[in-house]
Amino acid sequence: MYATFPEGLEEQPMQVTETLNDGLKRSYDCVIAATIVSEKVDAKLTGLAPTVNLPGFRPGKAPLKILRQRFGQSVMGELLDEMLRDGIQKIMDDRGLRAAGQPQMDMAEEYKPGGDFSFSLKIDLLPDFEPADFSTIEIEKLEPDVPDSEVNEALDRMAEGQREQVEVTEARPAANDDVVVIDFEGSIDGELFPGGAAEDYELTLGSGQFIPGFEEQLVGLSVGDEKTVTVNFPDDYGADHLAGKEASFKVNLKTLKTLAPAEVNDALAERMGAENVDELRTKMRETMEQQYGEVGRNRIKRDLFDKLDELHTFPLPENLVAQEFEGIWSELQKQLEGENAEEAREGKTDEELREEYQKVASRRVRLGLLLSEVGRRNSIEVSSEDLQAAIARQTAQFPGQEEFVQKYYLENPEALSQLHAPLLEDKVVDYILELAKVNVRKVPPAELLADPDAENAEAGAESSGG
Amino acid sequence: MSRARRIRPVGKPDEAEMLRILRAPHITEKATLISEHNQVTFKVAIDATKPGIAAAVEHLFKVKVKAVNTIRMDGKVKRFKGIIGRRNDWKKAMVTLEDGHSIDVTTGIPAR
Numbered sequence: 202m203y204a205t206f207p208e209g210l211e212e213q214p215m216q217v218t219e220t221l222n223d224g225l226k227r228s229y230d231c232v233i234a235a236t237i238v239s240e241k242v243d244a245k246l247t248g249l250a251p252t253v254n255l256p257g258f259r260p261g262k263a264p265l266k267i268l269r270q271r272f273g274q275s276v277m278g279e280l281l282d283e284m285l286r287d288g289i290q291k292i293m294d295d296r297g298l299r300a301a302g303q304p305q306m307d308m309a310e311e312y313k314p315g316g317d318f319s320f321s322l323k324i325d326l327l328p329d330f331e332p333a334d335f336s337t338i339e340i341e342k343l344e345p346d347v348p349d350s351e352v353n354e355a356l357d358r359m360a361e362g363q364r365e366q367v368e369v370t371e372a373r374p375a376a377n378d379d380v381v382v383i384d385f386e387g388s389i390d391g392e393l394f395p396g397g398a399a400e401d402y403e404l405t406l407g408s409g410q411f412i413p414g415f416e417e418q419l420v421g422l423s424v425g426d427e428k429t430v431t432v433n434f435p436d437d438y439g440a441d442h443l444a445g446k447e448a449s450f451k452v453n454l455k456t457l458k459t460l461a462p463a464e465v466n467d468a469l470a471e472r473m474g475a476e477n478v479d480e481l482r483t484k485m486r487e488t489m490e491q492q493y494g495e496v497g498r499n500r501i502k503r504d505l506f507d508k509l510d511e512l513h514t515f516p517l518p519e520n521l522v523a524q525e526f527e528g529i530w531s532e533l534q535k536q537l538e539g540e541n542a543e544e545a546r547e548g549k550t551d552e553e554l555r556e557e558y559q560k561v562a563s564r565r566v567r568l569g570l571l572l573s574e575v576g577r578r579n580s581i582e583v584s585s586e587d588l589q590a591a592i593a594r595q596t597a598q599f600p601g602q603e604e605f606v607q608k609y610y611l612e613n614p615e616a617l618s619q620l621h622a623p624l625l626e627d628k629v630v631d632y633i634l635e636l637a638k639v640n641v642r643k644v645p646p647a648e649l650l651a652d653p654d655a656e657n658a659e660a661g662a663e664s665s666g667g
Numbered sequence: 668m669s670r671a672r673r674i675r676p677v678g679k680p681d682e683a684e685m686l687r688i689l690r691a692p693h694i695t696e697k698a699t700l701i702s703e704h705n706q707v708t709f710k711v712a713i714d715a716t717k718p719g720i721a722a723a724v725e726h727l728f729k730v731k732v733k734a735v736n737t738i739r740m741d742g743k744v745k746r747f748k749g750i751i752g753r754r755n756d757w758k759k760a761m762v763t764l765e766d767g768h769s770i771d772v773t774t775g776i777p778a779r
Contacts, residue, residue: 262696
């Protein structure tokens with residue numbers, strides 16, 4: 202019943218001709234003979250037969266001929282896909298190729314049942330290259346040296362934000378920025394109107410919360426004063442029946458409050474969750490150092506990438522570069538159409554931009570390939586603990602929704618792999634930095650922050666000029 | 668058991684009549700078995716005659732017919748919610764073709 206495959210045919214079911222072998226590009230034409238195609242279809246149908254239920258036949262008893270008629274088309278489609286996949290796999294395995302990105306395949310023409318199945322394949326290979334000797338890299342690591350003055354400044358800012366309202370005990374007129382507690386009653390043409398009255402309302406003078414003119418007229422009032430304030434509702438006021446009308450408000454100033462002066466003391470520390478001022482200061486220093494440390498880390502990473510980019514000149518797979526470029530370019534197009542078009546363009550023509558970003562794309566691809574190659578050679582891997590830690594970090598950013606975030610990562614492998622890439626990059630960077638010669642230099646934070654910008658401008662000039 | 672029969676049409680059928688006579692291919696396990704003997708099975712009009720069927724098959728499928736066997740199939744008695752109903756009777760025709768002729772029933776009537 203089962204057709205035995207002719208020896209040899211099974212071994213070499215596919216005729217492959219190499220049509221292009223140029224640098225990293227390869228093209229192949231592949232032909233699978235009609236007999237093999239139909240054999241495979243039959244084999245598939247035979248496998249299917251025992252489960253098929255057709256009217257007029259006992260379950261599983263439908264003959265192959267009928268099945269071919271009924272299911273041939275769909276099985277064929279499935280099979281072609283399969284053969285295409287297997288074929289690509291086989292071509293790559295047989296030749297030991299490593300593809301960059303997805304191989305591109307083309308069916309020369311629509312497959313006709315009973316004919317040979319032929320397709321062509323375009324592959325961009327991953328380049329074979331030797332990573333440079335990292336121990337020759339010399340790199341400067343900037344570490345933040347946060348001065349006390351800056352910590353104090355930050356503490357002052359914090360205190361500023363935490364100022365409390367205190368009642369003014371001395372008798373003085375209300376000034377801007379004071380908080381007044383007022384009762385008021387508004388009327389138009391002597392008639393009270395709904396929503397125009399309130400009691401014990403806390404209003405910060407100069408906040409612009411009320412209609413223009415209102416707050417200004419309260420400046421200079423003392424506690425216990427009463428005053429009738431006359432204001433015009435603006436023409437574009439939200440409520441139609443009030444817009445443009447003149448209204449008078451009877452205002453009674455009950456209490457005057459003002460913001461307590463900013464003070465760094467134990468009370469503030471306690472509110473911020475520290476024992477006393479000293480602890481608060483230490484904590485503040487730590488967070489600042491951490492923030493600056495991140496800046497420093499990004500800087501050393503960029504410097505390192507610059508060096509690595511210089512050191513490696515291996516050829517790049519065009520498709521990856523093109524893909525990367527497309528990504529950047531479409532992003533840029535969005536910016537160019539958006540509000541800050543002029544800024545994004547930087548006074549350059551399309552051609553200049555194109556050239557510039559082509560270089561950026563090449564650099565990214567080169568570094569990406571290099572990092573993954575280094576990772577592969579030294580079997581640097583992201584462990585599940587690392588991933589867990591990364592997830593925990595992500596989770597911490599969404600307080601109150603921890604469970605949801607956790608679940609999201611558990612159920613979405615793609616989301617996980619998005620976390621994966623930067624982790625691996627970090628690990629490889631660490632690995633290289635360990636090998637490289639790193640000179641540590643303590644710098645004040647200002648320098649740490651200022652430098653990258655200068656560098657940026659330089660880098661921009663470099664890439665557009667070169 | 669057999670019910671009143673309609674008067675059969677006589678004479679050579681025209682093309683419209685032929686299309687009325689041959690209702691559908693009858694594809695079953697049994698039909699597949701006898702196809703080994705170059706026989707093709709059809710459902711045909713209940714009042715079709717053997718000569719009529721032979722003429723129709725010869726004309727529509729461009730083949731030579733050796734013989735035609737027919738049988739009246741009684742419709743099944745079916746109950747639905749206790750109500751007894753009966754499916755229509757129908758006629759099955761096993762058409763033997765001359766050697767060297769064949770019909771691929773599943774592709775339908777070839778274009779003329």
